[in-house]
Amino acid sequence: MLKEIYADLHIHIGRTETGRAVKITGSKNLTLQTILKTATARKGLDLIGIIDCHSPEVIEEIEQLIQEKLAYELTCGGVRYESTTLILGAEIEIYDEHCQGPIHVLTFMPTIAAMKVFSNWMRAHVKNIHLSSQRIYCEGRTLQHKVHELNGLFIPAHVFTPFKSLFGRGVKKSLTEVFDPDLIDAIELGLSSDTYMVEGIKELARYSFVTNSDAHSVGKLAREYQKLSLMDANFEELKKALHQTDGRMITANYGLNPLLGKYHETVCANCGEQVAENETTHCPYCGKQQLIKGVAKRIRELSSTPKPEIIRPPYIHQVPLDFIPGIGPKTIEKLLNAFGTEMNILHKVTVTELQEIIPEKLAARIDLARTGKLGITVGGGGVYGKVDFGE
Incomplete structure (x- = not known):
């Protein structure tokens, strides 16, 4: 029988238990065990993706939990801690010769063994394997092929934010400029967009949309999340839901109204004023060339009028x-x-x-x-x- 599963797939680790930095901008209290305890006992999340599990000390901490019988690895992928399943992920920055700007992506591995292989492979392509969101010195397609060689999942992250995202700055018009579209498992929308805003973008019509917190502190867990229909909370069931196979699917996305997103409208970085859409270079208020293009404007530039190729669940605007x-x-x-x-x-x-x-x-x-x-x-301009x- 299918169950309702609540999932947040983009959660950072601020520090390891030894105090070593993982996500430098993350809270020092945002440790593996704090996340797991909060997710299961306070938030009520059935499935979480921690996207710094490539870091060697984080892998060691997961294995230590298993040795202490506080968690166990599932045969269908993932690590179960009390009532919450951890999916092991890594956020990575791509900036190859095909990119217009840096792009963040989420990758997920089914097992600890696969994450170890992936981490060891990454070590040769990044400057610091211990840190989150590191730039990888290989092409985006090379990373995609490695992820899928290990039976992992590949999801472009917060794809419309003005900085470090696929459509925000990474490509001019199409994801095919950087990625193989057949090796993308889903698209993460980000805080300043929702399903209804982006349904006019033709090349996204084939993908499921995910909504996640991108939590840098404990309190931000589940500020955005999704409800899925699965047999159980594990990696293989998640993969089926993303591809809408065997009746598994995302049944609802829950997120902030995009108007609350800090990059929704175009804003001048110098004076903070919101700027009309027809302004493209100079701020009409202070005259500076420091406009931060809003997500809403960027989406309108990319949109046409296609029909989705998959079932789109409702996107429910919810405030934490x-x-x-x-x-x-x-x-x-x-x-x-x-x-x-x-x-x-x-x-x-x-x-x-x-x-x-x-x-x-x-x-x-x-x-x-x-x-x-x-x-x-x-909201807009980072506010x-x-x-x-x-x-």
Whole structure:
């Protein structure tokens, strides 16, 4: 029987247990065990992708958990820790001779053994195997072939953000400038876009879209995620869902309204003003040539009117609990004590049940937040938008 599985596939490790930096911009408290404990006990995530598992110390920590019988490796791929399955991943930066700018991609391996092979192969192509999001000195297609040789998954990351992404800066018009389209398993949208914005891009019509947190701190886990229909939370079932085989699929994407994304609209980096779409070079307010092209504008440049070649699930605009005005740490703890996990609060608990624990006004805000019925102040230029309850 198929199950509802909640998954966030883009989570960073800030430091190892010894204090060694992995994602330099990540929180020092963002360790492997902290992520696993938070995902299973607090967030209620069934499946997580930690995308720094190529780092040798991280591999050692995973193996140590298994030796201590705190986790075990699944025959169908992944490592089970309590009620959460870890999929071993790596985020990598590509900037070969075919790229217009750097591109981040996510790669996932089915087993610890495969990740060890991949890490050892990467070591010869990166400057520091211990760090996250390292630039790899080989062509994008070479990386794709290595990933699929190891039965892994290859997903371009946050593909529309202005910096270090496929369409933000990496290519002029087509992903085929850098990648083999047949060796892409899914497309990660990123915080400033959603399914409805990008459904007009013809060459993406064949791919499933994933929505992930790109968490650099514990609190950001599951700020974006997806619900999948799987037999179990493991690598092989995830692969089937991405390719919509044997009835497995993504049944819903949950993410911030793109208007909240910090790169949604074009903004001048010098003065911070939002700029009209027809402005292409100079800021009309300060005159500087420092425009950061918004995701919305870039998507319109790439769009036509094709029909998707696969089933597109709904994209539900949802605001995480800690984004909601008035919902602070103490309130969240009350809710967790009553209902167990954030996934329960966001998907299963009724408004009436919420009102038994917190004030009616806050319960109403949570209900608006989880159904996307909110006013929004638009974000851009690296500044997030804001939630407006109109009160």
